[in-house]
Amino acid sequence: MKKYQTYLIDLDGTMYRGKDRIPEAKTFIDNLNANGLDYYFLTNNTTKTPQQVADNLTNNHLITAKANQVITPSLATAAYVKNMFEDDVSNHSAYVVGEYGLKSAIFGTGINLNETNPDVVIVGLDYDVTYHKFELATLAIKRGAFFIGTNADTNLPNERGLVPGAGSVISLVETSTQQKAKYIGKPEPDIVDFAVSVKGFDPKTAIMVGDNYNTDIKCGINADLDTLLVYTGVSTHDDIDNQTIKPTYQVESLDQWDV
Known part of the structure; x- marks a missing residue:
């Protein structure tokens, strides 16, 4: 071996x-x-x-x-976002569906929050996801924002069994936008x-x-x-x-x- x-x-x-x-x-x-x-x-x-x-x-x-x-994937996605643009990332904006771990990494790059017309939409696992968040993400992608999904896990194993993962959340946005996310994880x-x-x-x-x-x-x-x-x-x-x-x-x- x-x-x-x-x-x-x-x-x-x-x-x-x-x-x-x-x-x-x-x-x-x-x-x-x-x-x-x-x-x-x-x-x-x-x-x-x-x-x-x-x-x-x-x-x-x-x-x-x-x-x-x-x-x-939060760290890897943040690095990907920083390299997306030819100028400084602080000149650009993002909308993020996700928990603190993802948001802290993304906005730690210096990119700005924009719920209406961001340059990029990033979707990950969000334990408090709502229709409104899906709506904002969908509309922004339809307006031309680049669509990133953190990872494609449909389920996560925990002490209760197999619960929904980030991929389940991302697939809803993919369905509503008819666009495939760029996956990082x-x-x-x-x-x-x-x-x-x-x-x-x-x-x-x-x-x-x-x-x-x-x-x-x-x-x-x-x-x-x-x-x-x-x-x-x-x-x-x-x-x-x-x-x-x-x-x-x-x-x-x-x-x-x-x-």
Whole structure:
């Protein structure tokens, strides 16, 4: 088995299930630390800041994590937005449907809020989404705003089961506008490219770890990374049996993986 220097690790369904711990996840991370290996949490969660994600891992799941080890679509989308324009981003505006984690990253670039005629509309998971927010996003895109979706996850695994994800919210705007969003998060390779650019690791010695074939594993495949699927979240054996391109490796739980 090939040895890897960098692990890109999913959260929901891989490190935990909502508020429920996955004990093998802590052992897995402890083994990475014991062997001096680099790891980053490559999540599609846009609702929290990297510090909030790290605090949740450390305090609620006993998993060693620092904010600078967290890569989110919020950060990757903010970088994408900054590079959209030839002039300064502060000369432009955005409308965002999402939680604080997304909004803080986007407006941290210096771009301005504009609900009526923005240059870009960004849609992510929003726990308080309303018809009015959908309406503003739809009208702005119809007026010509560039449409970005943070990630395509239709569902998220938590302690209650599979709940709606950002992709479910974004698909409503896609339906109302008859336009496809530009996606940044998994399974698109953009988020891996962003991680490589800011962290400087060699993708040839990196592996993607996750529970969801359609996001985590496809992201690794799209970014030309090896992949490790763990059966503690979304994907089932039947799901994988039906795929033409299989994960590089499969395990029932992460304690079966030898780093």
